[in-house]
Amino acid sequence: STGRSAQPPAEKPGERRGAEMKKxxxxxxxxxxxxxxxxxxxxxxxxxxxQPKYWPIIPLKL
Amino acid sequence: MTEWQRKTPLEWLTYVNKEIEVLAAEKQNYKGWVLTVDPVSANILLANPLENGKVSVSGILGHAVQEVKILSEASDAMKEKLAHLFMPGESQTYSQ
Amino acid sequence: RFQALGPASLSSESTADLEQEQQSRVTLRERYLRSLSAMAGRPVRFTMYERVKVTALFGASDIDILNFQVSELQTPLGIQREALLRCSDIIAYSFEL
Incomplete structure (x- = not known):
């Protein structure tokens, strides 16, 4: 459902996070x-x- | 999601200040006093006073927790120590 | 009246229950975040899956507790100066205070 609308999102990510934190x-x-x-x-x-690299390169637990 | 990860904050809070034994993934076992359970990751933080006056702190990742058994309740003195372990502006040495 | 909130992560129904749950979450989270700051700069032992054990100096964690940034990671094959550990690879960690 993302990316279909040219409308700006109703909520900004920061606001969304603020509301979620409050809840x-x-x-x-x-x-x-x-x-x-x-x-x-x-x-x-x-x-x-x-610039740390992941260790190990491949996850141990998939 | 495991049973442990699905618990509510109120349920996790009941483990704080308890001595518990945790069975984790790959048969790893941990024992200690519960400082907190992170409500985001369900990670359990345990404290174990050491002989030298320091405290060993262990984190067990929420996803790896399989079984949690409560062994005992902390004394008031122990609760006080656990509560102040990470608070700012306080001595972090663990006097016996 | 809280149906508008309705996320699965909130189990409480009444205002008093909700506040109690929020207060518990604050207490638990604050203590955990403080423990991460206390861990910064200290040597930490990590027990990972597949019986892998490593030590490193802890740097920082992201807020979702998905990655730990560490330095001087002592791997079985030598030292990696800077590294990221996936929390999903870790069973437990410990350090001294």
Whole structure:
């Protein structure tokens, strides 16, 4: 059902995630989201800088 | 999805501060005090105090958990230690 | 009144139950995220499928806990300076605090 419409999506990914976080975490949503954002930025930055490769190359468990 | 992964946060919370034994994939066995269960991955985090005052922390991946058995409930002193293990601004040494 | 939310991941029906479930999720998740920050820079032992055991310095995890970024991975065939481990390959990990 994706890609058929020329209309812009009703929800932006960020908004969608915000609403989902609110449903899952209620009053604590912004705290958890802030912690997760920091963690993901850290992960992305490390991957950009260090360019790690998957080990092992082929998954052990398929 | 395994039975463990399908549990609700309230159900996982009942394991916190309990000493449990986990049977995981490939017959791996783990024992320790439950610090938390990640509600996203169902990973179980266990603490085991060591002789040298440090704490060994183990994570068992949610997808690999096969059986969980509760052995005992933590004392108040142990609960206090478990609660403060990862909190910021607190001493992370585990005094005996 | 929560039928508009309706995801399978929320099992609660009343407001009080929903709030209790959300609060549990916050407590559990916060502790887990803090443990990942505490693990950064420390040597971690990984028990993987097929009896593979490796050690590495933990770097970071993505928020979905699907990949662990590590350094100085000691594999049976030598050291890989920078690596990504798939969490689906891992049975358990441990480190000291």
């Amino acid at each position: 899952l975490y209620g009053l604590g949503a912004s705290k958890i989201q802030a912690m997760e954002t920091t963690m993901q930025l850290n992960f992305d930055r490390n991957c950009d800088k260090k």
